[in-house]
């Protein structure tokens with residue numbers, strides 16, 4: 001039985017542990033954060049392909065409890081005029097329904113499912129280094145402890161420690177040219193239809209919001225601008241960001257500015273990054289998945305869903321091949337075209353070079369119903385591991 005060390009208990013790492021466990025692999029998860037409770041990060045939209053991936057390892061129902069359903073997306077312009085409304089998911093397939101939830105809630109749901117199944121998830125375990133040995137891989141943590149396994153899976157996000165161990169020439173990350181603001185409001189009462197996410201293509205911003213059945217509005221705004229240094233993000237009073245945002249949003253006649261003005265707590269800010277495509281994802285005994293391998297700017301809203309797909313394909317690759325090397329090369333071949341296509345599409349949308357007339361739901365909808373992807377996902381179908 002293969003023994004896998006997963007580094008990082010975000011979405012990719014915890015999902016991979018669940019899928020690997022289901023495939024009969026012995027797995028432990030090592031997470032740098034000392035505890036899992038902090039509500040860090042924005043809300044996200046889990047697309048139909050993400051929900052389908054969750055179902056393969058039986059976590060869809062637990063996750064669905066932590067968010068609310070989205071069945072359509074409406075796109076309007078800065079004057080409030082409708083550009084288009086499109087359905088999200090396939091009406092005949094309940095699994096393809098979208099969910100809106102906080103990233104932290106998704107992580108908590110996955111971790112509690114992992115614990116329930118007896119998977120070891122250790123917190124306060126920061127990977128410091130890893131080396132391949134004759135028979136496997138040895139991971140050393142910042143507390144000095146070294147653990148051995150057959151395979152190390154780096155699910156340690158954009159700032160991955162594992163990625164440069166695999167690919168010493170890899171670039172750390174690439175600024176995507178946008179600052180992202182987000183927040184939540186129970187006091188705003190914007191026009192909305194239940195189960196619909198509203199996207200506003202403003203004159204100088206992209207804005208999105210969805211209202212939960214309880215009446216809480218989750219919103220984000222993406223504005224072009226220079227990369228904000230961490231010290232500036234941490235040292236600037238939150239009220240400054242709110243004013244900065246309002247100055248931009250008030251130029252349009254949309255509900256965006258009123259939603260931001262009614263935000264409970266601070267408007268949070270971060271930079272959008274991605275990774276250039278074409279990097280090396282694996283050696284003989286180490287692999288990167290999720291954002292550590294293929295972080296995309298947030299425009300397509302596929303990062304979490306793609307991380308969940310990674311988990312399923314990795315587990316099936318190890319299940320359906322007779323060596324770790326064969327599994328890793330099958331994984332690389334099957335995942336690369338999809339995730340790198342998403343990174344490029346998202347970068348085009350972020351730069352504004354994507355076709356402006358086209359409505360692209362935040363979901364990589366081109367993938368819906370893709371027969372290859374469906375086959376890669378379906379747990380009981382053998383993965384097409386041979387290079388045909």
Ligand SMILES: Cc1cc2nc3c(=O)[nH]c(=O)nc-3n(C[C@H](O)[C@H](O)[C@H](O)COP(=O)(O)OP(=O)(O)OC[C@H]3O[C@@H](n4cnc5c(N)ncnc54)[C@H](O)[C@@H]3O)c2cc1C
Pocket residue numbers: 007008009010011012013030031032033042043044045046047103125126127128155156157158159160161180182270289290291292298301302303304305306307
């Ligand atoms: C503002 C914003 C909005 C987004 N909206 C969406 C959306 O709507 N839909 C969507 O699908 N995606 C969205 N995303 C992207 C999505 O959040 C990510 O793609 C997804 O979280 C990837 O998860 P991951 O597990 O690969 O990485 P991460 O979530 O970054 O998790 C990495 C984990 O590894 C841990 N770690 C790091 N270093 C070490 C180490 N040395 N040792 C041990 N542990 C370590 C970290 O603490 C963390 O827990 C958004 C992202 C942003 C920034």
